[in-house]
Amino acid sequence: MSTQNNKLNIKTAKDIQDASLIIDADVVVIGSGAGGAINAYELAKQGKKVVVLEAGPYVPSSEFKEMMAVAMGSLYQDEGGQSNTHGDVTVLQGACVGGSTVVNAALCFRTPDYFLNLWKAEHGLVNLTPELMSGYFDKVEKNLSIEPNAKHETSIGANLILNGLNKLAIEPGVAKRNIRDCAMSGFCFSGCKTDRKQSMLVTYLPWACNHGAEIYADTRVIRINTANGQASGVQAEVVDPKTKVVKAQVTVNAPIVVLAAGPIQSPIILQKSGIANSSGQVGKNFACHPSLSVTAMFDKEVNDFHGATHSLYVDTHTLPEEGGYILLNAVQEPVEASFQAEPGTGKNYVAYMEKYRNSIRLITLVHDENVGEVRFKDGVKEILYEVDDHDFEAMKAGLKFNARILFASGASFLYLPTSDRTVINSVDEIDSVIDQLKNEPARYRYTSFHPQGTCRMGADPANSVVNPYGESHDVKKLYISDASLLPTSIGYNPSETVYALSSYIADEIIKANFS
Numbered sequence: 274m275s276t277q278n279n280k281l282n283i284k285t286a287k288d289i290q291d292a293s294l295i296i297d298a299d300v301v302v303i304g305s306g307a308g309g310a311i312n313a314y315e316l317a318k319q320g321k322k323v324v325v326l327e328a329g330p331y332v333p334s335s336e337f338k339e340m341m342a343v344a345m346g347s348l349y350q351d352e353g354g355q356s357n358t359h360g361d362v363t364v365l366q367g368a369c370v371g372g373s374t375v376v377n378a379a380l381c382f383r384t385p386d387y388f389l390n391l392w393k394a395e396h397g398l399v400n401l402t403p404e405l406m407s408g409y410f411d412k413v414e415k416n417l418s419i420e421p422n423a424k425h426e427t428s429i430g431a432n433l434i435l436n437g438l439n440k441l442a443i444e445p446g447v448a449k450r451n452i453r454d455c456a457m458s459g460f461c462f463s464g465c466k467t468d469r470k471q472s473m474l475v476t477y478l479p480w481a482c483n484h485g486a487e488i489y490a491d492t493r494v495i496r497i498n499t500a501n502g503q504a505s506g507v508q509a510e511v512v513d514p515k516t517k518v519v520k521a522q523v524t525v526n527a528p529i530v531v532l533a534a535g536p537i538q539s540p541i542i543l544q545k546s547g548i549a550n551s552s553g554q555v556g557k558n559f560a561c562h563p564s565l566s567v568t569a570m571f572d573k574e575v576n577d578f579h580g581a582t583h584s585l586y587v588d589t590h591t592l593p594e595e596g597g598y599i600l601l602n603a604v605q606e607p608v609e610a611s612f613q614a615e616p617g618t619g620k621n622y623v624a625y626m627e628k629y630r631n632s633i634r635l636i637t638l639v640h641d642e643n644v645g646e647v648r649f650k651d652g653v654k655e656i657l658y659e660v661d662d663h664d665f666e667a668m669k670a671g672l673k674f675n676a677r678i679l680f681a682s683g684a685s686f687l688y689l690p691t692s693d694r695t696v697i698n699s700v701d702e703i704d705s706v707i708d709q710l711k712n713e714p715a716r717y718r719y720t721s722f723h724p725q726g727t728c729r730m731g732a733d734p735a736n737s738v739v740n741p742y743g744e745s746h747d748v749k750k751l752y753i754s755d756a757s758l759l760p761t762s763i764g765y766n767p768s769e770t771v772y773a774l775s776s777y778i779a780d781e782i783i784k785a786n787f788s
């Protein structure tokens with residue numbers, strides 16, 4: 274599908290002059306990320322009037338700054354500062370037109386059959402068979418140009434890691450990404466200025482607008498309205514992105530509501546609305562794939578900041594029974610490097626940053642238990658989450674594996690991402706250094722790129738929020754279509770799962786309402 278001549282039909286706070294706005298639509302979609310954009314397009318294509326409300330700003334690609342520190346302020350939830358209540362896990366999410374797909378690294382995996390089978394056995398999702406899902410994976414892979422990286426896109430650091438994997442006879446996985454002809458700038462996390470990343474901003478949202486959908490940016494949904502047990506629309510407010518002052522109240526009257534605000538905001542909107550929670554599961558079962566990067570220092574300059582953000586992965590231990598961790602290479606820009614390794618300030622820190630060009634990193638990301646909870650308490654968003662002891666052991670196993678690969682790749686020494694200084698000087702030290710690590714909150718610099726769960730899908734209304742077709746068990750015509758649906762953590766980067774599930778749910782909405 275071409276992105277040529279596609280335009281967004283978008284209003285921002287600047288365009289809104291009235292203090293109150295009432296809009297009638299066939300469908301209102303909350304959030305314009307992976308789940309929201311796909312539903313907006315598929316439903317608008319049916320000739321229905323679709324209105325998309327997005328809390329974040331509209332930032333055209335031409336205005337992206339190729340600096341993560343700046344992008345955090347304009348494209349990320351809470352300016353990149355969203356974290357669990359302990360403050361030891363940063364939970365990154367995009368908050369802009371296009372959602373997290375604008376800032377993500379575009380690495381794509383099909384949902385492993387393992388999880389589809391598990392969800393069938395334990396959550397009654399008999400409909401999501403590998404056969405059915407493969408049709409949806411094919412569809413989104415075609416629409417979003419999800420292809421294996423070309424050889425020339427492999428970053429310099431990834432090539433070093435590839436040498437290490439070959440030496441250790443470990444099978445590397447070649448990344449598949451929703452990127453066309455990568456510009457190899459290494460700035461995925463700051464938004465793709467060249468529009469080669471096939472995010473929702475340059476694909477499904479313009480396609481939806483071509484079918485008449487309207488998007489309101491800077492427009493935060495505060496509650497979902499219901500009448501007679503059915504969704505009837507939403508209340509929202511237009512917020513000036515600079516002053517944070519509420520500029521207008523918006524009511525959208527629509528008989529179908531698609532909630533796709535992501536796994537932190539979707540449960541909060543339901544909690545604020547006081548609906549869809551007869552199971553008590555709204556906000557529960559939160560997982561987030563905590564990750565830690567090991568930084569490897571080389572004796573020479575590597576300059577690992579050009580090329581695909583992710584070039585390769587190792588998934589030999591990713592399924593829970595095999596260990597529960599995946600390794601991903603990632604180019605490392607200075608802002609990330611600055612807080613990953615040498616802690617504190619002073620001479621050691623300056624010496625480390627002076628050698629930033631000599632560093633590469635390898636990420637360990639774990640398949641975590643769904644132990645967290647998102648709640649709205651006393652007017653405050655809370656993410657209650659601690660890395661579980663069992664998950665911490667998976668992380669340690671992953672870090673050891675990771676460390677061996679980095680030494681085989683030619684690293685002279687490694688930094689672990691701890692708040693005190695932890696260095697591994699040789700292969701012989703790997704086990705002793707990592708074995709002494711304890712599961713202590715706030716000692717590690719965890720980053721989560723993949724919040725999930727919180728409105729899980731399932732056949733049993735007593736322990737799930739939506740049914741196997743994405744509709745709330747309690748409120749008819751209220752559909753949820755985002756990463757909050759996942760019944761369990763999947764251990765693999767989840768965007769393709771969200772794309773495929775959202776395409777499926779859009780079809781179910783059409784079947785149930787428009788045919």
Ligand SMILES: Cc1cc2nc3c(=O)[nH]c(=O)nc-3n(C[C@H](O)[C@H](O)[C@H](O)COP(=O)(O)OP(=O)(O)OC[C@H]3O[C@@H](n4cnc5c(N)ncnc54)[C@H](O)[C@@H]3O)c2cc1C
Pocket residue numbers: 303304305306307308309326327328329365366367368369370371372373374376377378379380381382462492493494495533534535536538539542722723724754755756757765766767768769771
């Ligand atoms: C930095 C980063 C890197 C990542 N890299 C990868 C990767 O390489 N591969 C991969 O598979 N996954 C990656 N992900 C994760 C992936 O992008 C997400 O899993 C996916 O986008 C989730 O889709 P979603 O629809 O649930 O939410 P999102 O795409 O986050 O969209 C939710 C949208 O809802 C909006 N919203 C929130 N509250 C409201 C409200 N009250 N009213 C209106 N709108 C609201 C938000 O502003 C946001 O735009 C990454 C994520 C990040 C942040």
